[in-house]
Amino acid sequence: MANSATLLDVVETARKRARGQITLREATLALTIALLGPLALAAMGTELLPAGLLLVFLLAGLGLGVYRWLRQQPSPYGVAQRIDAAWQAEDQISTAYYFASHPAEAGPLTPYQNEKAVPLALAGDLRRAIPFELSRSTYALGAVVLALAALLGVRYGTQSNLSLKPPLAPLALTSLFAAPEGDELRRDELARVPGKGDEPAQSLRKDSRLEEPPAPLESEPVAMPAEGAPTGDAVGDADAGLPEVEGLSVDSEFGDELATGATEGADQGEGQAEAKDVSSGSEGEPGADQGKPEDGAPSEESNDLLSRLQDAFKNMLSSMKMDPPSGSEPGQPPDQDSGQSSPAEGTPTGQEAAGEASQAGESASESEGSGGAAPEAPQELTQGESGSESSGAPPEGATSSSAGSNDGSKNLAESAQLAAMGELSELYQQRAEDMSGEVLIETQAAPQQLQTPYTPTSAGHRDLGGQVSRDEIPFAYRQYVQKYFEALRQKSEN
Amino acid sequence: MVASEQFLQVVTDQIKLVRDEIGKVIVGHDAVVEGVIIALVSGGHVLLEGVPGLGKTTILRTLGGTMHLDYSRIQFTPDLMPADIIGSMILETDSVGSKELRFQRGPIFAHLVLADEINRATPRTQSALLEAMQERTVTTGTTTYRLEDPFLVMATQNPLEMEGTYPLPEAQLDRFLLKLIVGYPTKAEMEEIVDRTMAATTPTVHQVINQEQVLDVRRAAHEVLVAPHVRDFAIRLILATQPEQEEAHELAKKYIRYGSSPRGAQALMQAGRVRALMRGRLNVSIGDIRELALPALRHRIILNFDAHAEGKTADQVVAGILGSLREGSA
Numbered sequence: 051m052a053n054s055a056t057l058l059d060v061v062e063t064a065r066k067r068a069r070g071q072i073t074l075r076e077a078t079l080a081l082t083i084a085l086l087g088p089l090a091l092a093a094m095g096t097e098l099l100p101a102g103l104l105l106v107f108l109l110a111g112l113g114l115g116v117y118r119w120l121r122q123q124p125s126p127y128g129v130a131q132r133i134d135a136a137w138q139a140e141d142q143i144s145t146a147y148y149f150a151s152h153p154a155e156a157g158p159l160t161p162y163q164n165e166k167a168v169p170l171a172l173a174g175d176l177r178r179a180i181p182f183e184l185s186r187s188t189y190a191l192g193a194v195v196l197a198l199a200a201l202l203g204v205r206y207g208t209q210s211n212l213s214l215k216p217p218l219a220p221l222a223l224t225s226l227f228a229a230p231e232g233d234e235l236r237r238d239e240l241a242r243v244p245g246k247g248d249e250p251a252q253s254l255r256k257d258s259r260l261e262e263p264p265a266p267l268e269s270e271p272v273a274m275p276a277e278g279a280p281t282g283d284a285v286g287d288a289d290a291g292l293p294e295v296e297g298l299s300v301d302s303e304f305g306d307e308l309a310t311g312a313t314e315g316a317d318q319g320e321g322q323a324e325a326k327d328v329s330s331g332s333e334g335e336p337g338a339d340q341g342k343p344e345d346g347a348p349s350e351e352s353n354d355l356l357s358r359l360q361d362a363f364k365n366m367l368s369s370m371k372m373d374p375p376s377g378s379e380p381g382q383p384p385d386q387d388s389g390q391s392s393p394a395e396g397t398p399t400g401q402e403a404a405g406e407a408s409q410a411g412e413s414a415s416e417s418e419g420s421g422g423a424a425p426e427a428p429q430e431l432t433q434g435e436s437g438s439e440s441s442g443a444p445p446e447g448a449t450s451s452s453a454g455s456n457d458g459s460k461n462l463a464e465s466a467q468l469a470a471m472g473e474l475s476e477l478y479q480q481r482a483e484d485m486s487g488e489v490l491i492e493t494q495a496a497p498q499q500l501q502t503p504y505t506p507t508s509a510g511h512r513d514l515g516g517q518v519s520r521d522e523i524p525f526a527y528r529q530y531v532q533k534y535f536e537a538l539r540q541k542s543e544n
Numbered sequence: 545m546v547a548s549e550q551f552l553q554v555v556t557d558q559i560k561l562v563r564d565e566i567g568k569v570i571v572g573h574d575a576v577v578e579g580v581i582i583a584l585v586s587g588g589h590v591l592l593e594g595v596p597g598l599g600k601t602t603i604l605r606t607l608g609g610t611m612h613l614d615y616s617r618i619q620f621t622p623d624l625m626p627a628d629i630i631g632s633m634i635l636e637t638d639s640v641g642s643k644e645l646r647f648q649r650g651p652i653f654a655h656l657v658l659a660d661e662i663n664r665a666t667p668r669t670q671s672a673l674l675e676a677m678q679e680r681t682v683t684t685g686t687t688t689y690r691l692e693d694p695f696l697v698m699a700t701q702n703p704l705e706m707e708g709t710y711p712l713p714e715a716q717l718d719r720f721l722l723k724l725i726v727g728y729p730t731k732a733e734m735e736e737i738v739d740r741t742m743a744a745t746t747p748t749v750h751q752v753i754n755q756e757q758v759l760d761v762r763r764a765a766h767e768v769l770v771a772p773h774v775r776d777f778a779i780r781l782i783l784a785t786q787p788e789q790e791e792a793h794e795l796a797k798k799y800i801r802y803g804s805s806p807r808g809a810q811a812l813m814q815a816g817r818v819r820a821l822m823r824g825r826l827n828v829s830i831g832d833i834r835e836l837a838l839p840a841l842r843h844r845i846i847l848n849f850d851a852h853a854e855g856k857t858a859d860q861v862v863a864g865i866l867g868s869l870r871e872g873s874a
Contacts, residue, residue, distance in 0.1 A: 145771040145827035159767045162549050163826035530849030
C-alpha cells in the first residue's frame with residue numbers, strides 16, 4: 051500500500067505541474083484575446099469603435115480561457131501515461147497507477163508490477179516528464195503587447211496624449227504624410243478659411259481641374275448660369291446646352307450631383323440651411339457664397355464631397371470626350387472658366403434666374419431658420435429654378451421655360467451633333483432606366499421552317515477476331531482488371 | 545496461480561534458456577525465434593514464410609529439440625491425404641486372433657507439429673488441420689480425440705515456386721497467431737553460419753523445459769496486466785484496418801479489402817503478454833503492441849486490387865496505419 055501511495059503521490063505531483071502549465075498557457079491565451087480590445091481601440095479610436103469593446107474582448111478571452119482550461123484538465127491516468135512516454139517506462143507507471151486506483155480490477159501480478167513501477171517513478175525527473183514549454187499563445191501575447199505599445203506610442207507622438215478618441219489612421223497620415231501633400235492640404239485649408247471664399251466655389255474649382263490660384267474671394271455662386279444660361283428643366287437644358295458649357299454645364303445626371311454638392315457647400319458656408327431645402331436656392335444666391343463657414347465643420351465631409359465631385363466631373367468629361375474646361379473658351383477669364391460668371395455678365399434672363407434663385411435660397415434659409423414653416427410657393431420656385439441653375443447655358447435670348455418645355459425643340463441637326471458626341475445614347479440610356487412597362491414588338495407573321503440538309507452517312511463494322519474469356523475474371527475483379535490494363539496501356543503509350 | 549516473484553523469475557529464466565538453446569543452432573533470426581516462443585507459450589500457432597534455405601524448418605526443429613515435448617513433422621505434398629495427418633482406422637488382430645478396428649493416431653497427435661511447406665497440400669488436406677488448430681480436437685468417424693497441451697502447429701511456406709501450390713485460405717490463415725517473415729541473414733550472421741558449418745563439431749540442443757513448465761509459463765503470461773489504454777490502442781488498431789468502420793484509416797479504405805478480425809485483437813493481447821513476460825515486465829505496453837502488430841496482422845488483412853497494382857504489401861499498409869495511430873487514452 052505504501053508503494054501505491056508513493057506512486058499516487060508522484061503522479062499527483064506531475065499532474066499539478068501539468069495543470070499549472072495549462073493554467074499558464076490558457077491565461078496567456080485569455081490575456082492575448084483580452085488585449086485585442088485595447089489594440090483595436092488604439093488603432094480605430096473610440097470615435098469608430100465603442101469603448102465597450104474592451105469589455106467584450108475581456109469577457110471573450112476570459113470565457114475561452116476558462117472553457118479551454120476546463121477541457122484540458124489532465125486526468126491522473128493521462129499524466130501517468132505522459133510520464134511513461136517521457137521516461138520510456140514501457141507503460142509500467144501508468145499500468146501500476148491504474149490498478150492501484152482500481153483495486154477491483156487488480157490481478158495476482160499487480161503487487162509485483164507495482165513494486166517494479168515505484169522505483170521507476172521515484173527515480174525519474176518530473177521536469178523531464180512534464181517539461182515547461184512556451185506555448186504559441188505566449189508569442190501571440192508578445193506580439194499583441196508590442197503592437198499595442200507601438201500604437202500607443204504613435205498616438206502619443208501624434209497627439210501628445212494617450213487619448214483613444216480619434217482614429218489613429220488619419221492622425222498618423224496627417225502627421226506622417228503632411229509634407230508631400232502640403233500644397234493640396236494648404237489649398238483645402240485655404241478654401242475652408244472663413245471669409246476668404248466659399249467652399250462650394252473651391253470645391254468646384256478643384257472639380258474643374260483648374261490648376262489655378264485660389265478663386266477670387268468674392269466669387270460668384272457655384273451653379274450660376276453662364277452667359278445666356280436659360281432656365282428650364284434639367285434634362286432639356288442638358289440636351290440643348292451641352293455644347294456651350296464652360297465647365298459646369300453638365301447633363302442632368304451630373305448636374306444633380308453638382309447641384310447637390312454645391313448645395314452642401316453652401317450649407318457649410320451658411321451653416322444652417324439643409325441641402326434638400328436649399329439645393330438650388332443657395333446656388334443661385336450670391337449671398338450664400340459669402341456666408342460664414344460653420345465652425346468646427348468636419349473636414350472629412352468636405353473631402354468626401356471633393357472626391358465625389360471630382361469623380362463626377364471626371365466621368366462627365368470622359369463621356370463628353372472634352373478637354374478640361376480650362377480650354378473651352380479661350381480668352382475667357384479664369385473666373386468665367388470656373389463657371390462662376392458674375393451676374394453682370396449674364397443675360398437678363400440669367401440675372402433673373404439668379405435673382406429668383408437668390409430669393410428662393412433666402413426664402414429657404416428663412417424657412418429653415420423659422421423652424422421649417424416655409425410657404426410652399428417659394429419652395430416650388432426653388433425647385434423650378436434649380437434646373438436652370440444646374441443645367442448648362444442655353445442660347446442667349448432663350449426665354450425661361452418650365453419643365454419639359456424644350457423636349458420637343460430638338461431638331462435633326464442637334465440630334466446628329468449629340469450623337470456624334472456620344473451624348474445621345476447616354477441620354478437614352480438614362481431615360482431608359484426610368485422607363486417601365488410592357489413592350490410589344492410586332493413581327494411579320496410568316497411560316498418558319500428549319501431546314502437541315504440531309505447527308506447520308508455510312509459506317510462499316512468488322513470483327514477483329516478478338517476473344518474475351520470472361521469466365522476467367524470474377525465479376526468482383528473486373529473493374530480492377532480493367533483499371534489494371536488501362537494503366538498498362540497508358541504506360542505503354544507513354 | 546503465481547506463487548511469488550521468485551516464480552516469475554524462474555519463468556523468465558526458462559524462456560531465456562530456450563532462446564539460448566535455439567541460439568546454439570540458429571544464427572540470428574531473433575525476432576523469428578521470439579515469435580515462435582510467443583506462439584508456443586500463448587497457445588497459438590505460427591506460420592513462417594521465407595525463401596528456401598533460410599532455416600525455417602531448422603528453427604522449428606530446434607525448438608522441438610529444446611523441450612521435452614512430442615514433436616512430429618509432416619512434409620506437405622500434393623498427394624498428402626487428411627488421414628495421413630489425423631490418422632486412420634486400421635484393422636488389428638489381437639493375440640487370440642480376433643480382429644477389431646483401432647484408430648491409428650496420425651502425426652497431428654503431438655505437442656509440436658511441423659507442417660513443412662503447408663501450401664503444397666490440397667485444400668482438403670489443409671482443412672484437416674483446421675479443427676485441430678482451433679478446437680484442439682480431432683474427429684474421426686464418430687469419435688473425437690482431444691489434443692494435449694501444449695499444442696503448436698508450426699507451418700512453413702515459401703513465396704516462390706507458386707506453381708502447383710494451394711495458397712492457404714483466409715479462414716485457415718486466421719488461425720495462425722503470428723505470421724513471421726524469415727529474411728536473409730546479415731553479413732555477420734552469414735559469417736557465423738559459415739564458421740559453424742565448417743566447424744568440426746555440430747552443436748547439440750538440450751531439452752531445457754518440459755510440458756509442465758511450458759504450461760506454467762503460459763499461466764503466468766495469462767496474468768500479465770493490461771492497462772485500459774493499451775487495450776484501447778490494440779482495439780483502435782484493429783478497427784483502423786477495417787475499411788468499412790468509421791474509425792478506419794485512410795490506407796485501409798484505399799488498400800484493404802477485408803480488415804482484421806477480432807481474432808487479431810486477441811492475438812495482440814495474448815502475444816503481448818508473453819512478450820512482456822519475456823522482457824521481465826508484468827504489464828503489456830503499447831510498445832509490445834507495436835512490435836507485434838505486423839506479425840499478428842499481416843496475414844489477417846486482405847488487400848484489394850489497387851494495393852496489388854501499386855505494389856503495396858500488407859506490411860506497408862499496417863505500418864502506415866500504425867505510424868499514424870494516436871497513443872494514449874484515459
